[in-house]
Amino acid sequence: MNIAEAKNIFLVAKEAQNVTGRTLGTYQEVFKKFLEYLYSQNMYDISVIDASHIREFIVKLKAGRKGITVHKYFRVLRTFFRFLHQEDYIDSNPMKAIKAPKKEKKAMRTFTAAEISKLLNAFDRTTYFGMRNYCVMAMFFSTGMRKGELRNLTLSDVNVTTDLIRVEGKGQKERYVPLGRTLRRVTLPRFYGHTERVIK
Known part of the structure; x- marks a missing residue:
């Protein structure tokens, strides 16, 4: 062939x-x-x-x-x-x-609590885009979601009753992550109540 x-x-x-x-x-x-x-x-x-x-x-x-x-x-x-x-x-x-080739193992650097706080506080939450960008970064830090997972998130995936977010990951594998105190405080679903997608 x-x-x-x-x-x-x-x-x-x-x-x-x-x-x-x-x-x-x-x-x-x-x-x-x-x-x-x-x-x-x-x-x-x-x-x-x-x-x-x-x-x-x-x-x-x-x-x-x-x-x-x-x-x-x-x-x-x-x-x-x-x-x-x-x-x-x-x-x-x-x-x-054939044996699999070795791949380098590097420890991933994480943000400190102070760095996270400084980054989140840099957004002007009195404006629409400032609040949106704050929510995006808060979602990343709180859930560990990938960029594509967050981009495809819809309001129906966010359950404020159970404080869980349904995430569809690689290979269409589904998992649930906690909403978290930070995200609960900014109440994402209410802020984006006028659109189907959470992040737009």
Whole structure:
């Protein structure tokens, strides 16, 4: 089977599984580089790819890229070849012979209470946009939500009776986070009662 055809079959299958657009974009990014490498080696058929070819590709990726990026490419290729093997498009999975590349572990710096207070107090809450921006930052600090999660939040997700916020995260996984004292005090749903989205 042609590698481009195998890629398209995989992408259609993942789209049918309702993966996010962001995930599909990551797949496309990885395949672009992987196919460029294969074509440079005059390789066009999926059946001729073995572990040594994938290792060489990963080694080339390491030049000028962070470990976390290389690990992302590895994960996509592992998912791709596992799919091809499970669907009987290839006889064996070359990724089984390859260990995941190490990625650097860095401690994430957190804000101090004083820094959070200083940032929140910088907004002029007597204005619409000042209050809106205050609410955005208060939501980030209080819930730990990602940018995309906050952007997609609607009023129906905020329950002021139970003090819980429904969040739809990566892979459409649902979780609940507490509203928190700060957010309860500014009463987000009342402030944005005229619009469907919490943040606009």
